[in-house]
Amino acid sequence: MADPILEVISLTKCFGAIAASDGLTFSVKRGTIHGLIGPNGAGKSTAIAQLSGELQSDAGRVRFDGQDVTRWSVDKRARSGLQRSYQITSLLPEFTAEDNVAMAIQSQQGHSFRFWENARRDHSLRTPSRKILERVGLSDFADSPVMDLAHGQQRQLELAMVLATAPSMLLLDEPMAGMGQSESLRMMELLRPLKGDVTMLLVEHDMDVVFALADMITVLVKGQVLVTGTPDEIKGHPEVRRAYLGDY
Numbered sequence: 001m002a003d004p005i006l007e008v009i010s011l012t013k014c015f016g017a018i019a020a021s022d023g024l025t026f027s028v029k030r031g032t033i034h035g036l037i038g039p040n041g042a043g044k045s046t047a048i049a050q051l052s053g054e055l056q057s058d059a060g061r062v063r064f065d066g067q068d069v070t071r072w073s074v075d076k077r078a079r080s081g082l083q084r085s086y087q088i089t090s091l092l093p094e095f096t097a098e099d100n101v102a103m104a105i106q107s108q109q110g111h112s113f114r115f116w117e118n119a120r121r122d123h124s125l126r127t128p129s130r131k132i133l134e135r136v137g138l139s140d141f142a143d144s145p146v147m148d149l150a151h152g153q154q155r156q157l158e159l160a161m162v163l164a165t166a167p168s169m170l171l172l173d174e175p176m177a178g179m180g181q182s183e184s185l186r187m188m189e190l191l192r193p194l195k196g197d198v199t200m201l202l203v204e205h206d207m208d209v210v211f212a213l214a215d216m217i218t219v220l221v222k223g224q225v226l227v228t229g230t231p232d233e234i235k236g237h238p239e240v241r242r243a244y245l246g247d248y
Contacts, residue, residue: 005030005058005169005199006051006082011060013046020046024060028169028216033191033200035210038220039243044203047220051201052084053077055145065168081168085159086137093147097138097157100146101129104164127165136160138192152183155192169199176206188212211235219243233243 004027011024020043038044049055051062053074061070064082072080092100102125119238121159133142136156141149149157155175162170175191176184188209191200204210210217211231218228221243227234234240 002029002031002219004028004232005065006201007061007063008047008051009061009063011047011050011051011062012058013055014058019223020071021050021057023227024220024223024225025236026218026225026228028199028201030199031196033195033202033213034203035214036203036220037207037210037215037217037234038226041222042102042243043223044220047225048084048171048203052082052171054084078165078167081166082171083165083167083169084171085162085173091146091154091161094145095142096145097133097149097160098126098129098142100157100166101132101160102126104161105129108165118173130165132160133157137148137186150183152179152186155179155183155187159187159190163194163198167198169201172200172202174203174205176204176209184209203222 008024008026011145012019013021022043024047036044036047046055050057051073053069053076057070061068063069064080066076067079067080069077069082092103100108105125105128130139130142133139136159138153138156138160141153146154146157159175176187179187184206191213194200202210202214214231216228217231217234219226219234221238226243227237227240229237
């Protein structure tokens, strides 16, 4: 079995009297896709925000790649390889897909204040940008302005920009949001081959997507871990069925 790249230990976050995260404890194995699911209000978004550093926890610890990152900032976690999807920057709609990826690469090289003019002229940025666009199926749209891309293609571009930072783990929060069925299937086929190279924690409402992609799944209910198991174990778990049917 692979060693855990992410360890979540008794993680807690309260908003007034409400515990949005209540002692969360689970781990994610290196090189796997780990689903994080639960009914509305289960605390998934809060958990992702805590793991990315956007929310500081009230108690508990987060260990990433052998280091305690509990008090690290968003930027420091991202530089260490723990990257939340689409957190780097908003897409620049008047620039091309390649421009956007080139600037994401540039930001990792300590030259983020040189901005787009240098990114457009620097061949050391253009070549890897093209390769990343090919990886997410956007080679034919490298020179297209972002504003001309369909919604699903823009989500593919956002994924490309995250991959441009060479993360070791992605926190994917609803990557299929707003997509039609064909676009969702396309995104699934883009994420699947990343397994092994990039560890992923996947929050997604589409259970077909989660069960198709995930190696392990953790189910949250009312801010707590109900159960962690394989997709087959989760599918047949009576308490999971109760949670989604509203019996809790």
